[in-house]
Amino acid sequence: MNFEKNILCIGAGYVGGPTMSMIADKCPQYKVTIVDINEEKIKAWQTDDLPIYEPGLLEVVKRARGRNLFFSTEILASIKEADIIFVSVNTPTKTFGEGAGKASDLQYIEKTARMILEASDSDKIIVEKSTLPVRTAEALERVLNSNDRGIRFEIVSNPEFLAEGTAVRDLENPDRVLIGSRETKSGRKARKEVGDIYRNWIPKKRVLESNIWSSELSKLTANAFLAQRISSINSLSAICEATGADVREVARNIGTDTRIGDKFLNASVGFGGSCFKKDILNLVYISETLGLKEVAEYWEQVIKMNDYQEVRFVKNMLKNMFNTLAGKKIALFGFAFKADTGDTRETPAYYISKMLLEENANLVITDPKAIPNAKIDLEPVVSAYTADKMLSFEEDPYKAAYDADAIAIVTEWNDFKVLDYKKIFDSMRKPAYLFDGRNILNHKELFDIGFEVYPLGSSPLTKYS
Numbered sequence: 001m002n003f004e005k006n007i008l009c010i011g012a013g014y015v016g017g018p019t020m021s022m023i024a025d026k027c028p029q030y031k032v033t034i035v036d037i038n039e040e041k042i043k044a045w046q047t048d049d050l051p052i053y054e055p056g057l058l059e060v061v062k063r064a065r066g067r068n069l070f071f072s073t074e075i076l077a078s079i080k081e082a083d084i085i086f087v088s089v090n091t092p093t094k095t096f097g098e099g100a101g102k103a104s105d106l107q108y109i110e111k112t113a114r115m116i117l118e119a120s121d122s123d124k125i126i127v128e129k130s131t132l133p134v135r136t137a138e139a140l141e142r143v144l145n146s147n148d149r150g151i152r153f154e155i156v157s158n159p160e161f162l163a164e165g166t167a168v169r170d171l172e173n174p175d176r177v178l179i180g181s182r183e184t185k186s187g188r189k190a191r192k193e194v195g196d197i198y199r200n201w202i203p204k205k206r207v208l209e210s211n212i213w214s215s216e217l218s219k220l221t222a223n224a225f226l227a228q229r230i231s232s233i234n235s236l237s238a239i240c241e242a243t244g245a246d247v248r249e250v251a252r253n254i255g256t257d258t259r260i261g262d263k264f265l266n267a268s269v270g271f272g273g274s275c276f277k278k279d280i281l282n283l284v285y286i287s288e289t290l291g292l293k294e295v296a297e298y299w300e301q302v303i304k305m306n307d308y309q310e311v312r313f314v315k316n317m318l319k320n321m322f323n324t325l326a327g328k329k330i331a332l333f334g335f336a337f338k339a340d341t342g343d344t345r346e347t348p349a350y351y352i353s354k355m356l357l358e359e360n361a362n363l364v365i366t367d368p369k370a371i372p373n374a375k376i377d378l379e380p381v382v383s384a385y386t387a388d389k390m391l392s393f394e395e396d397p398y399k400a401a402y403d404a405d406a407i408a409i410v411t412e413w414n415d416f417k418v419l420d421y422k423k424i425f426d427s428m429r430k431p432a433y434l435f436d437g438r439n440i441l442n443h444k445e446l447f448d449i450g451f452e453v454y455p456l457g458s459s460p461l462t463k464y465s
């Protein structure tokens with residue numbers, strides 16, 4: 001079959017996989033190929049057991065796979081035949097050298113650019129889908145257009161705004177798609193061509209065009225603003241606990257002001273995920289390198305508040321359980337960084353688990369999708385801190401809570417909202433504590449059952465204090 005365009009995506013992860021599957025599903029006239037260096041991942045994308053858990057994604061993949069959607073490890077050959085290449089490789093925080101702990105590690109991006117350069121024998125549009133520091137396009141241009149074969153690469157920035165757990169919905173019906181390019185004739189032409197892909201199913205007015213630096217910076221800014229809201233409400237949760245105010249009421253009371261809005265005001269154990277912390281640290285690093293010390297300090301505070309919230313949650317458990325957790329069985333309900341994903345990158349649950357294990361608690365972790373990742377994440381912690389059998393994993397929340405001293409709700413899975421808490425209470429040691437780090441349960445009902453209930457950001461419901 002003759003396709004109108006050959007689209008390639010390098011990087012078959014949480015962004016590349018869903019984003020390109022949606023394009024293939026909506027645009028049968030294009031051939032969409034997704035490549036990755038990770039063979040196992042590519043194999044998994046070819047089965048019904050996809051490498052990531054994302055509600056509704058399998059249906060999207062199945063509609064297009066084999067028709068106009070292909071997964072491959074043939075990176076160089078796929079580059080050669082592509083007209084448009086989306087680069088969706090990982091850009092983690094640098095762990096070594098200059099900027100360690102803050103700057104973006106761009107080694108995967110640079111390697112990708114060099115592969116593109118090596119394999120190309122015709123002009124191409126290169127789309128930055130990964131989240132990148134502002135002015136990365138300039139560096140990419142320098143690498144790619146250094147060729148002496150007369151091949152011209154046009155760099156376009158098209159940051160991705162999907163959230164995990166709702167990726168399919170976000171891709172099908174996004175608030176906006178952002179496309180930035182150089183303000184040159186060829187830059188604007190490339191940006192239109194990339195925009196046309198999305199205009200197949202997204203209303204024209206939601207496809208925003210801008211200059212390339214604004215586009216790169218807007219992605220970091222969006223994540224910084226979202227994370228800042230969570231840190232803001234979390235800072236208030238501490239004041240609420242100390243004063244008798246209720247953070248859910250405060251959130252409602254301010255969120256009804258249309259200038260503030262009601263989204264992203266759920267106080268929690270802290271934000272996690274692969275993006276917020278990494279992107280804010282990147283913003284901090286950029287500000288520092290620009291000599292903007294006050295700006296760097298301003299954004300760094302959002303991360304400090306998040307760390308504080310995680311520590312505060314564990315300290316609250318400790319304080320209310322007679323200042324010792326040693327040998328006590330704690331059932332951690334949830335390890336994923338949010339509901340509806342198995343992703344555990346930067347999950348607050350990791351830091352909370354580590355602190356509980358350091359207190360010699362006997363930790364049992366239950367999660368509908370994240371146990372395999374939790375086991376990998378906690379492996380080094382277990383060898384460093386714990387005596388044997390102090391950490392275990394249990395798929396069934398009832399078994400996890402059996403004989404436990406406390407339950408700590410860390411992820412807002414719907415599965416945890418519909419459990420029989422009377423049955424759970426009856427099987428626990430007494431007093432039975434419940435720390436709701438997501439405020440997803442009916443605290444009054446739990447108290448009536450007999451639990452000592454510690455919501456986040458409001459007064460505890462307890463018989464003893």
Ligand code: NAD
Pocket residue numbers: 010011012013014015016035036037038041075088089090091108111112129130131132160161162163164274275
């Ligand atoms: P990921 O780790 O899930 O996927 C990245 C993939 O790129 C991996 O499978 C890796 O094997 C592959 N890769 C790395 N180098 C490669 C190379 N040279 N050739 C081929 N494949 C290569 O990462 P992700 O979560 O999909 O994030 C990708 C980018 O998108 C990051 O910049 C991230 O900040 C951004 N982003 C992520 C999200 C999210 O929700 N996860 C949302 C928006 C933006």
Ligand code: UDX
Pocket residue numbers: 160161162163164165223226230263264265266267268269270271272273274275276337338339
């Ligand atoms: C985020 C951005 O939302 C998305 O636009 C971007 O493309 C990638 O980063 P993601 O990290 O997948 O998406 O999930 P998100 O829904 O933003 O949640 C991030 C973290 O904040 C989670 O740990 C979540 O539980 C927490 N959160 C979110 C809160 O604690 N309170 C809230 O009100 C909202």
